[in-house]
Amino acid sequence: MALGRASGIALVGLRGHVVNVEAHMSAGLPGFTLIGLPDTSLSEARDRVRAAITSCGIEFPARKITVNLAPAALPKSGSGFDVSIAVSVLGACGAIEQNHVKTTAFVGEVGLDGRVHAVRGVLPAVHAAKLAGYSRIVVPAENLGEASLITGVDVQGVWHLGDVVRGLGGDVSVECEDPRRAVADAHHGDGTRELHAAQTAGRPAGQPAARAIDMSEVLGQESAKHALEIAAAGGHNLLLIGPPGTGKTMLAQRLPTILPELSHDQALESASIHSLSGTFDATSGLRLDPPFEAPHHTATPVAIIGGGSGVLRPGAISRAHHGVLFLDEAPEFSTRVLQTLRQPIESGEVVVQRASGAAIFPADFQLVVAANPCPCGNSFGNGVGCVCTSIQRRRYIHRLSGPLLDRIDLQVQVLPVSPGKLGDPPESSAKIRARVQDARRIAQERYAGTGWTTNAQASGSWLRAWLGRSHPALKELNALTERGAITMRGADRVLRVAATTCDLEQGATLTVESVMSALSLRTRVGE
Secondary structure, three states: OOEEEEEEEEOOOOOEEEEEEEEEEEEOOOOOEHHHHHHHHHHHHHHHHHHHHHHOOOOOOOOOOEHHHHOOOOOOOOOOOHHHHHHHHHHEEEEEEEOHHOEEEEEEEOOOOEEEEEEOOOOHHHHHHOOOOEEEEEEEEHHHHHHOOOOOOOOEOOOOOOHHHHHHOOOOOOOOOHHHHHHHHHHOOOOOOOHHHHHHHHHOOOOOOOOOOOOHHHOOOOOHHHHHHHHHHHHOEEEOOOOOOOOOOHHOOHHHOOOOOOHHHHHHHHHHHHHHHHHOOOOHHHOOOOOOEOOOOOOHHHHHEEEOOOOOOOOOOOOOOOEEEOOOHHOOOOOHHHHHHHHHHOOOOEEEEEEEEEEEEEEOOOOEEEOOOOOOOOOOOOOOOOOOOOHHHHHOOOOHHHHHHHHOEEEEEEOOHHHOOOOOOOOOHHHHHHHHHHHHHHHHHHHOOOOOOOOOOOOOOHHHHHHOOOHHHHHHHHHHHHOOOOOOHHHHHHHHHHHHHHHHHOOOOOOOHHHHHHOOOOOOOOO
């Protein structure tokens, strides 16, 4: 009897769990059994590992082999356990030294020829291994760029299973050359530990990419740009409604350019989500600019929220975490998609539940919704004339339900701009971003010790206690609530917007006028 061990990482949502891979070899009919709640792709590791080991020139033992993935109650999926399974089997048959394995975690998929292929989710897996106390993590060489974003741990990239065997004191009798290695060496020399971003862009890792678009390109639309600035300063959700061609999409695309840069932890969390989604670009390094997601209106609820069969993947709202989710032509989205946004907007996370288990993905995003006023888009009047009936207009705009609109703090009309009324030259994103950062600094000082950083995160009860029950603005809001003009949730959101407008005015005192101004930015569409 012989026993080999190795460690892998299982991802449930964005959270990583250490999996102890144990290979038991005993007398009996030759066979390879894999236990511990593996899914279909993981169960197929038996054949991949067998072929990969023989491709290294190592004779696969003709014994009864049982590989256990512990804890057995934790569902495991994907091909990222292939390398750890191979190492445990090699340890059981004495082909490698076991003492080299104790402080190392292994992530990667093997091919039949022994090559180690890239897998999704390497970044959160390496982070989980580091938190679990592992000092060395072996990953596919193609994933080394993103894995190296985790500092304080020795990350090693391998091209072939033979590289792993040699590193663990084993003997590989065949040449395990990989043509991908030669290509990578030709492009990057021996700097395999350097991020591609630093090599190609000539800037240190963690620097934001150059902003290709700017607010200075938006002519006119001063009221809409003011609403965009308030949204950026307070983290508020925004609805832009107006005829085609008035600049709604142009404005939404430029919101990230006036948002503050992400902190290192925020950028790492965002990168981990994109790594799990398979959309992470290692050549750009750790991006500090907020993400921007703009799904097509034909997207399904699973594409927006996350999920899928087998491995649960994050959706568009999670990829927009710490950034902007833009729904263009929002009434064209299915009702199911729009309604599923209500809970994540409030909680900042989404729980994807399936029969096999549940996964929690972060989803703290700013929602920007753009909509035409009617199917033809001309009911506001832009010189063409609306051809829709009143029933068609009401039915179209009411696809945005009342509960969803109640969660959108700013609701503004974007009307056509006359060429003769463009006004002064527009401000640049950098100038607006400076004001936004000053306003956010004031908010952070206000909410010190609460865990909140923006006005959009603050609770209504806290804001009411901060103002005091006798404050005239509260009395006015309470009167509007009693008349049914606004809901209690809507009143809280008006308070948050009013606080943001005061922060943009360098800490001005919140007054009835500022509350009424915030209320005017919540024009209910379809009424």
